[in-house]
Amino acid sequence: MIGTVWKPEEEILGALQNAKNIFVVGCGGCAKVARSGGQLEVDKMVKLLESNGKNIIAAGVPERTCYIQFVRTFFDPKMSELKECDAVLVLGCGGAVQVVRQATEEYGLVKHVYSGLNSVGHMDTIVPGEYFLEQCSECGDCVLNLTGAICPVTKCSKGLLNGPCGGSKDGKCEVDPERDCAWVLIYERLKALGQLENVSTYWEPKDYSKAARPRKLVF
Amino acid sequence: MKLCDLFEKGKFVVTGEAAPPKGTNTAKMLSEAAPLKDMVDAVNITDNQSAVVKMGSLAASRCLKDNGIEPVYQLTCRDRNRLAIQSDLLSAAALGIENVLCLTGDHVSLGDHPHAKAVYDLDSVQLLKIASGLNHGKDSSGNELDGSTDFCLGAVVSPCTEPVEMQVIKLEKKIEAGACFIQTQAVYDTRLLEDFMNRLARRNITVPVMVGIVFIKSASMANYMNKNVAGIEVPETIIKEFENTPGDGLKAKSLEITIGLVNAYKDMCQGIHFMPLGWTDMVPEVLKSTGLRP
Numbered sequence: 001m002i003g004t005v006w007k008p009e010e011e012i013l014g015a016l017q018n019a020k021n022i023f024v025v026g027c028g029g030c031a032k033v034a035r036s037g038g039q040l041e042v043d044k045m046v047k048l049l050e051s052n053g054k055n056i057i058a059a060g061v062p063e064r065t066c067y068i069q070f071v072r073t074f075f076d077p078k079m080s081e082l083k084e085c086d087a088v089l090v091l092g093c094g095g096a097v098q099v100v101r102q103a104t105e106e107y108g109l110v111k112h113v114y115s116g117l118n119s120v121g122h123m124d125t126i127v128p129g130e131y132f133l134e135q136c137s138e139c140g141d142c143v144l145n146l147t148g149a150i151c152p153v154t155k156c157s158k159g160l161l162n163g164p165c166g167g168s169k170d171g172k173c174e175v176d177p178e179r180d181c182a183w184v185l186i187y188e189r190l191k192a193l194g195q196l197e198n199v200s201t202y203w204e205p206k207d208y209s210k211a212a213r214p215r216k217l218v219f
Numbered sequence: 220m221k222l223c224d225l226f227e228k229g230k231f232v233v234t235g236e237a238a239p240p241k242g243t244n245t246a247k248m249l250s251e252a253a254p255l256k257d258m259v260d261a262v263n264i265t266d267n268q269s270a271v272v273k274m275g276s277l278a279a280s281r282c283l284k285d286n287g288i289e290p291v292y293q294l295t296c297r298d299r300n301r302l303a304i305q306s307d308l309l310s311a312a313a314l315g316i317e318n319v320l321c322l323t324g325d326h327v328s329l330g331d332h333p334h335a336k337a338v339y340d341l342d343s344v345q346l347l348k349i350a351s352g353l354n355h356g357k358d359s360s361g362n363e364l365d366g367s368t369d370f371c372l373g374a375v376v377s378p379c380t381e382p383v384e385m386q387v388i389k390l391e392k393k394i395e396a397g398a399c400f401i402q403t404q405a406v407y408d409t410r411l412l413e414d415f416m417n418r419l420a421r422r423n424i425t426v427p428v429m430v431g432i433v434f435i436k437s438a439s440m441a442n443y444m445n446k447n448v449a450g451i452e453v454p455e456t457i458i459k460e461f462e463n464t465p466g467d468g469l470k471a472k473s474l475e476i477t478i479g480l481v482n483a484y485k486d487m488c489q490g491i492h493f494m495p496l497g498w499t500d501m502v503p504e505v506l507k508s509t510g511l512r513p
Contacts, residue, residue: 157326158296158337162344163389165323166377166404169449175326187385200388202395205301205345205359 001030002066002093003123003132004037007116012045012089013052015114019087021057022049024116025074025100027065027092033125034132036117037061037091045091045116057085065096071103079107087112093119140210146198148189153206155182161203220289221317221371223399225260226427232490233511234291234402234429235502236263239279241272248279252288254500258512261289261318263402263492267298270330277307281314291373292316295324300340301349301359308353312368320373320402321346321393344392347372351397374398377450378406378415387418394426401426402492404450405433407457409483416487429490432480434473434498438462474501474508481509 006012016022024045031037039061046056058081062074075082082088088104088111090097101113121134137154143161144151153159157175164183167174171184190196225232235255237248252262262283266276273279280290292311299307311319327337341349349359356367374393380386390401406412412430419428433451435441438461441453457476464472481491491511493502506512 157328158323158339158342160323160339160342162342162392163385164380165343166375166380167323167325167449168380171381174449175328183385184382187382191384196388199385200391202344202348202392205341205349208340 001033001123001125001132002095003120003134004031004034004091004093004117005120006036006041006091007118009048012048012114012116016049016054016087016089019054019085019112021055021084021086023057023078023081023085023088024049024059025065025088025090025092025096026059026061027090027096028061029064029066029092030123031065031092031096031117032061034123037065037096041091045089049089057081065090065092066099068099068102071099072106075103075107082107082111083109085111087114089114089116091116093117095119138211139206140215141207143203147186148193148195148198150182150186150189152182152186155180155185159206161206163199220260222261222291222373223371223427226400226489230260231485231511232261232400232427232429233259233506234261234263234490234492235259235499236265236492236494237279237283237499238265238268239274239276241274243274245274245279245282249282249286251495251497251499252283252286255502256286256288258503258506259493260490261291263291263293263320266293266295266322266324267330268293268325270297270325270327270332270335272331277311277314277316280311280316284315289318290316291318291320293320293322294346295322296339296341296343296346297324297327298338300338304341304346305349305353305358308350308368308370309364312353312366312370317369317371318373319350319370320375321350321398322375343374344389344396347374347393347396347398354397371399372397373400373402375402375404377404379404379408379411379452380450383415383418387422387424390419391422391424394424399426400490401428403428403431405431405444405494406484407432407435407451407453407480409480411452412484412487427489429492430484430488431492431494432477433494434477434496434501435461436473436496436498437469470498470501473498474504477501477505478508481505481511485509485511 026037026042063070097115104111123132168181173179237252264276264280280292283290323343327335353368356364376390441458444451
C-alpha cells in the first residue's frame with residue numbers, strides 16, 4: 001500500500017485559505033488502512049475545517065481514489081456539490097489527488113484540488129494495524145532473487161549493491177541505531193541458504209533508466 | 220609518487236591525514252600537514268568527512284601537492300553520480316593527482332546538511348571498477364577517452380566490523396575491481412588484527428594493507444568512538460590507561476600507546492595510516508621511536 005500521513009493542520013488550512021465551501025474526499029484503499037483517509041479521518045477533517053470556519057459542502061470516501069472509475073462512480077451522484085464547491089480536499093496519496101483532479105477536468109470543471117496528506121512510501125503491513133514498513137523502492141530492476149528476498153536498494157540507507165559500508169555497528173545502520181543493517185541481514189540469510197556466492201561477485205551499477213519518471217504501464 | 224610503486228619497492232608505507240578547511244582559508248590545513256612533510260609518504264585528504272561541507276578534497280589535494288606533500292585524494296560516492304565522479308577523476312588526473320582512495324562516504328544524515336539528497340549512484344566497489352576503467356582509457360559506458368588516467372587506487376576495510384566475513388567478501392571485490400592498496404579503519408587490538416590478516420592470507424589476498432590508527436586523545440574520546448564510530452573498538456585496558464593519566468600527560472600517553480600499537484603491527488602489515496585529528500606533530504616522534512623512519 002501507499003503510506004500516507006496527515007499534513008500539518010496549518011498547511012492544510014493555508015492551502016484552503018481562500019476557499020469557503022469544501023468538498024472532502026477520502027480513500028477506502030491505502031489511506032483507510034494507513035488511518036489517514038478512511039471515513040473516521042474524513043469525519044475528523046470535516047470537524048477540523050468546520051471549527052476553522054469552513055462550510056463542508058460534501059464529504060465521502062470512494063472505494064479507491066487512485067482508480068478513475070471509482071472516483072467517477074463517487075462523484076456522479078454528487079455533481080451539484082462538486083460544481084458548487086470552491087475546493088476539493090483529498091485525503092489520499094499524491095496519485096489519488098491527481099486522479100481526483102483528472103475527474104474534475106473530465107467533468108469540464110476548473111476546481112482547486114488540494115492534498116491533505118503527505119505520501120511516505122510503498123508500505124508493507126508487518127503487524128496488521130500497527131506497523132508498516134517500506135521494503136520496496138519499485139526500482140524497476142528487482143534484485144531480491146540474489147539477496148535472499150531482502151532488498152538492499154530499499155533497506156540499506158545508501159542502497160549499496162556490493163556489500164555493507166563501514167558504517168554498520170553491531171549489525172545496525174549508521175543512520176539509525178534502531179535499524180538493522182540490510183547487508184548484515186542479507187549476509188546471514190544467504191549464509192543460512194548456502195548462497196553467499198550470490199554476493200561474492202561484482203554487481204554492476206544499477207540501471208536507473210528503469211526508474212526514470214514518470215513510468216507507466218500500457219495494455 | 221604512487222603508493223603502489225613504493226609498495227612494489229618493498230617500502231613500509233606511512234600516510235597521514237588532513238581535513239580541508241570549512242571555508243577558503245587553507246592555512247590551518249597546511250600547518251597541520253607541515254610536520255608530516257618528508258616524514259610520511261602521503262597525506263589523505265578527506266572528502267566532506269562525516270558529511271560536513273568542506274573545501275573539495277580535489278582542490279585541497281592539489282593545494283597539498285603545491286606545498287610539496289603527496290596527497291591521497293579521498294573520493295566518496297555520497298555526493299556525486301557517475302558522471303560527476305568520472306569528471307572529478309579526470310580533473311584529478313589533469314591536476315597531477317596520483318593516489319585515489321575510493322570510499323562509500325558517511326550518510327548525509329550524520330553531517331551538517333541532513334536534509335540533502337544522498338546520491339550513492341555508485342558504491343565503493345563500482346567506483347573502483349569505474350576508476351580502473353578510466354585507467355584503461357574507457358568511461359563507464361565504454362566510450363574511449365582522449366587520454367587515460369593512471370591512478371593508484373586504494374580501498375578501505377573495517378576489520379572490527381561484524382560479520383568480518385562479509386567485510387572480506389567486499390574487500391575481495393574491491394581488489395578485483397582494481398584496488399592496489401588497502402587502508403583499514405582504526406584498529407587497537409593486536410589479536411584482532413592478527414586474526415584479520417590471517418583471514419586475508421587464507422583467502423590469498425596479497426594486496427598491501429595499511430593499518431589505520433586514530434590518535435586517542437582522552438578516555439572520553441575513546442568512549443565516544445566506541446559508542447558512535449562504526450568499526451572502532453578501543454579496548455578497556457587502553458581506556459583505563461587514559462583514565463589514570465592527568466590532563467597534562469594525555470599527549471604523552473597517546474604517544475606511548477601509539478608507539479606500542481605501531482611496534483605490534485609493523486611486522487603484520489605493509490604500512491600504517493595515521494589519523495592524527497590535529498596532532499600531526501606527534502607523527503614524526505612515533506615514526507622515529509618505532510624505527511620506521513630515521
